[in-house]
Amino acid sequence: MLLGAAYYPEHRDPRKWDFDLDRMAEAHVNCLRVGEFAWVRFEPKPGIFDFSWMDIFNEKAERRGIKLLMCPPLRTTPAWLVEEDPSVLIEREDGVRLEFGSRYTFCINHPLLRERGAILAETLAKHYAGNPNIVGWHLDNEHGDEPDCHCPICRQKFQRWCQQQYGTIEALNEKWGLVFWGLEFNSFSQVPTPRVSKTFHSPGHLQAWRRFRSECTIEGVHLQADAIRKFCPPAQFITTNNQPSWNPRTDYYEMDQLLDIAGTNYYPDYGDGSWFLPFALSSCRSFKRKGFQVHELRNGAHMIPGRGGNTPAPGEVERLTLHAVGNGADAIFYFRWRACPFGAEQSHGTLTDYDGRPKRVYFEVQRTFERLTRLEDKLKGTQVVSEVAQVHDFPTWWAADTGVTWNGPRGWYLEYNKRMFQALKHAQVNVDVTSIQQDLSAYKVVVVPLMTLIDDSAANRLLRYVEEGGTLVWHPLCGTKDPEARIYPDRLHPALVNLMGVNLAEFATLGEGERVPFTWRAKEYQASLFCDLLSLQGAEVEGEFTGGWFNGLPALTRRLYGKGQVFYVAGFAEMDFYRDFIRWLCAETGVPSALPSRQPDCIEVTERRSPAGRRLVFLHNTSNQEQTLDLPSAHDVYHSEPVTGKTTIDPFGVRVLEI
Secondary structure, three states: OEEEEOOHHHHHOOHHHHHHHHHHHOOOOOOOOOOOOOOOHHOOOOOOOOHHHHHHHHHHHHOOOEEEEOOOOOOOOOHHHHHHHHHEEOOOOOOEOOOOOOOOEOOOHHHHHHHHHHHHHHHHHHHHHHOOOEEEOOOOOOOOOOOHHHHHHHHHHHHHHHHHHHHHHHHHHHHHHOHHHHHHOHHHHHOOOOOOHHHHHHHOHHHHHHHHHHHHHHHHHHHHHHHHOOOOOOOOOOOEEEOOOOOOOOOHHHHHHHOOOOOOEOOOOOOOOOOOOHHHHHHHHHHHHOOOEEEOOOOOOOOOOOOOOOOOOOHHHHHHHHHHOOOOOOEEOOOEOOOOOOOOOOOOOOOOOOOOOOOOHHHHHHHHHHHHHOOHHHOOOOOOOHHHHHHHHHHHHHHHOOOOOOOOOHHHHHHHHHHHHHHHHOOOOOOOEEEOOOOOOOOOEEEEOOOOOOOOHHHHHHHHHHHHHOOOEEEOOOOOOOOOOOOOOOOOOHHHHHHHHHEEEEEEEEEEOOOEOOOOOOOOEEEEEEEEEEEEOOOEEEEOOOOOOOOOOEEEEEEEOOOOOEEEEEEEOOOHHHHHHHHHHHHOOOOOOOOOOOOOOOOOEEEEEEEOOOOEEEEEEEOOOOOOEEEEEEEEOOOEEEEEEEEEOOOOOOOEEEE
16 A cells, blocks of 8 residues: 655655655655656656656665655646747637746647656656656656646647537537527538637537546646656556546546546545535546545645634644545555645645644654554455446536536536435445446446436437346436437437436526425425426335425335346435435445444444455544444454443544454
């Protein structure tokens, strides 16, 4: 297991490297992430490379048993590259050309950026590929976290992309529905990027643009990965850090197929009752269906007045670390090791102070890394195995989050997905966050919170899943549009109409603060935002609305289909409903909880399992109060003590049971 932090030798007086590395060794650090912003130090002048400073640092790290995860830069270029061709800078949708002086201000499609970035990656790979202390390659940093570029290069590339996608301009006009408002084109040379205009661009135009931008980012990852793989041995893996908890710009399910190991950043809030929504961790685990790495993990408080959820109480950094490991992480890198006295992130939380001296959280990390090092043999070969999945769909995220008021409140796609995921986790079962394009056959239950866009292959995949015995949970607005954002005549993909067994002719919307009650199994709940007013075409009623003029209409239906079943939740329900419903559904479908008895709701429960059936159950107390748990006879391998029956767990405490 790789345990370490992000470290920037170029930010530090080389005479202090030994001091920092000694503190790292004392904290059981065995790997550092380095280099992602060091292009100008690696290549101070065009074609003139200097790796001598990193060589010296690498030798010092190696003497202490600390390996390096090398990050070839791409999207933070030297000033000399901008001086060579200023058009390398991004041109925003409002026509403003970004200035040099920040990060990610460079056009990812610019030929000069790509050429020089590939040369740097190849040169680094030639230099370090044979070095046994370089454990792997981390491609750049946060791919896709830059504004869209609308420069002439991007416009022409988008036009060529459209021609490849649609073949004829008539097909594009038809797919995007451009007869509306009289927006039809005569040639692909007329197709603009969706820059600032009077009102909204066509939904099909916006959707195509987002697919295009995602593919541009993936091309950049491909560029670096190919450059590295020319020279690096198989033992050196390739990874990079995704941002699945908030960044919709890139389809990571597609991008991460270019990587050996998926990676993520993770910055959840601290605080009593702060349920770390491991939506991001489960997503990252699901991108490649195996263990992943956390390349930036939150630790010390940011020095920002008025910042809430920012300061970890004693034990919270340890819990956060074990939370990531319990959800499938096989490497932990905190961001960052030392506080930097200069630069845009001078207030960022760290493990050591501005002179590298240990802070409070350093000693917590030291203890955590020591225990994880001791547990390495037990963790080896284990992974998170799930029988429940939640579908996460980047194209729907793109369509929902355009800022167009016709699509509903901005940000609600991710908010609702996280709410659903939290309800699933409260059932105390493992949950994957899967793409609709991935194989669903391993899951007993698949929940689709919001997947507006669906094509024929995805619809047929869902049909087969249910026919073969799966349980599907469906929601309003799911499956209503084709991949070009055109609404199907029945507001549902034709292949799914019979599967759902309901008619979607009518619906009702609810404003901010409005709720409509419904009942299920003699208990009342609330729905918000949008409700389908269903009429039955083969489904059976499981719950009813009890308020508004649609009182008595189905709020929850069940349709038996093949060997499986589909539940249609006709409104966007509150958390209490999903907690009750998912627990009941897991019991009905035979999805076991990780433990035989239910734990308090403030306890996050995750499980890692080996192919031989050895189980490690992680228990995380998310509250600042001691909790009493009812546990089976087991050994707490994290604290090296036996447990059975009534057992306490400290405030913000962790237990890891070997069962």
